[in-house]
Amino acid sequence: MNARSWWLMISVGLGMLLNPLNSSMVSVAIPRIQQEFKLDFTVVSWIIFSFYISSAIAQPVMGKASDIFGRRTIFLSGLVIAFVASMCAPLSPDFGWLIVFRIVQSIGTSMVVAVGMAIVRVQITDKQATALSVLSMFTSGAAAIGPFIGGVLIHLWGWSSIFLINIPFVAASFLLAWRTIPKDKPLASAAGKLSIRQWMKVMDVPGILLFTIGLVALLAQLLSVKSSGHISWFNLAAGLTGLLLLAAFVRHELRAASPFIPLRTFANYPALTWVNVEFMLANLLYYALFFGLPSYLQLVRHVNEFHTGLLMLSLGLCSLVVSPLAGRWIDTSGPRPAMFVSAIIMALGSVWIILLTPSSPVISVCLALAAFGISNGLNNVGMQAAMFNSSPKDIIGVASGLFSTSRYFGTILSSLLIGIIMGNQFSFGGFRILGIVLTVIALCLVFMSRRRREPERMLP
Template identity: 75%
Template sequence: MSVRSWWLMISVGLGILLNPLNSSMISVAIPRLQNVFQLDFTVVSWIIFSFYIASSVAQPVMGRASDLFGRRRIFLTGLVVAFVASLLAPLSPNFAWLIVLRIVQSIGTSMMVAVGMAIVRIHITEKQATALSVLSIFLSGAAAIGPFIGGVLIHWWGWPSMFFVNIPFVLASFLLAWRNIPKDEPATFVAQKKSFREWFVLIDASGILLFTLGLVALLVGLLSAKSSGHVIIGLIGVILLAAFTAHELKAASPFIPLRTFAENPAMTWVNVEFILVNVLFYSLFFGLPSYLQIVRHVNEFDTGILMLSLGFCSLVVSPIAGRWIDKSGPRPALLVSGILMTLGSVWIVTLNQSSPVISVCLALAAFGISSGLNNVGMQAALFKSSPKEMIGIASGLFNTSRYLGTILSSLLIGIVMGGSFSFGGFRVLGMILLVIALSLVFMSWRRRESLQLEESQVHQVKM
């Protein structure tokens, strides 16, 4: 790749790392925020869930906005929004304002994630899997070291420092992006010189509203499944999403072109697989530290060191995966990833209370390597299956799938463990993860057979 391509990736990477960094870094601040605002654990936990929910909604919305108004413009605007939120959040007079600014921060960082992938897809035409592997290092690396960075910042400078630390990244990304991201072509500004009514129809504001309300209601219902009132909210969410589906099939300029997804089933299946991948990965990411500390009585520092091996393996594998996928396509990498996740899940199921703690590294290595393969392979599969004209919305929905998987993993752990974490529950969780891993292997194999059949049919037509 050219020097300009590398600078473009660094410009985008410094922006997109803010979303995973802030989503993982805040987890270690829960006890401190409880003490500062005098709230219970359930209430304070919404500082995590609000970020996930806002990201789930904002990323496809901003992907759609970038397709209409220009990707460079949306990326730079996202940096400004993230800067303002990071500057104001530490000054919040109460927890409610902190949640509001946390949501604003999520929207700003989501603008960069959804648009950043599309910028790379359009402006880097050679060795795209390698380019994706570089972005994956920014994404997975930030998520992996987020808890460690958060712990250091809180220990020395308090919880406000977790917001202030974003500012140098924002400034560096803005300066580099202004210089290196090509200006949007005039054709992208399709919403200019139109009346408000025409603009309203063009962006499908009704569809965005139905999608946002439906997804938020559904996620609130899932996250509070034990409450009958919230179950009703979840059902309302399902109804609103059904209304959204009906609306999109009739809309002249749909926010999410469902007919295009129906015509490209491979794009739909990539998102389904990505949801399952993240359910599996984050169930381990959230569940294993509790197993180590509660069941095996490992201290927090040693637990953090063990968990870093997960991110380290993912970081090491990502650039290797990029070169492999450039040569062989995403299918082999995704198949190997599914096999590794299966082996890791088998390890959890066969684990007993006297197994050496150091052996945890074997499972973490298997899941870490599979994560590195998945981060690049799934994105490459999405690009391969998505029409170029809708890559922004496709990238946004892809990242929404990530957050849906994350939220479902939290729900799964809560259902399996009940009121307290136990070794028996952890083993049951391992069995569920094994089923998910085997499903992913099957899906990857079916994709391989399907593509071989398509290639055979194309070859016969040419003959």
């Protein structure tokens, strides 16, 4: 690859790391934000929900939008939106405004992620595997060191610093992208001839609205019931409305010509369905620990943000070290053995969480983090390989999009699980219950990975 290609990769990588960096740094900031705005644990968990729900919706939508307006335009616009949100978030007068800016930040960073990989695939034709692995290092590395960076920043300058740290990354990515990403040929001129109804059909606006409103309504009522301790008629009506809207969403997506989430793909390829279910459960397990353990360390063990981030670094580093080793193993043995071993390690890590006490030595916490980090490294490579093997080549793009959506569903469910178990206040008893629930889910994943029968090669 020539020098221009390397600079293009760096510009795209600096932009793409914003999404995993901001989704991971907040895990250390939750206790401080909860204290700052005087919130219960259920309410503050919406800072996690809002980001992942917005990402789950924005990425496929912006992928479609890039075909109309051009990838370069979407990429640069996403950076501008992320810049504005990062500047405004520290000025939030209350928690509601912080959630608004968090959502805007998620949309901006999702625009960058949605087209970043496609830009590299199109613009770099020599040594594409190397180029894609470099991008993976940006995103995986950002997720790995996010809690550590967040812990250091919060310890020195407070929670607002986790938003301001985005500014140099955004500025560098924008300047480099402006010079290195060529202008593509969007379909905006043709799109200008579409009527409003045709626009809504192409973007599947009804599907997006049904999914968003239904999911938020259902999650809000589940958390509200846990927080208040009783079910009101309003909770019941709003929760049922959310379920009905999600049912209407499924019905709509099965009939839509250009669906927001192509659900028929799941029905046509059962092996692909099971891969996505397993990936969702694996991410539920991983992110439940990812968001739960920092609160345990800070609120139960009274560890400061700096040392919490330092301990959490072992989670990401184990994942980064194991990933290339997993790739070699999977190349020779296929994804199934790695996924089975990963599920067993997650089960052992979940049992270890149950055994932790308020005075357990630090090495015990590191062992739990290492177990989940190793299993995450195996899962990221193994399940992606299983997804490719289970997907016909002509729908590999759709399958990749569904795979990312499954990750977000897992993270959303992990936040919901923590919120329901903890309620108003994070406690050690709740943390132990979380460990029990995670153990049950991990054992289900062991059973599923043992019984699955995906092909060990890509379908034609």
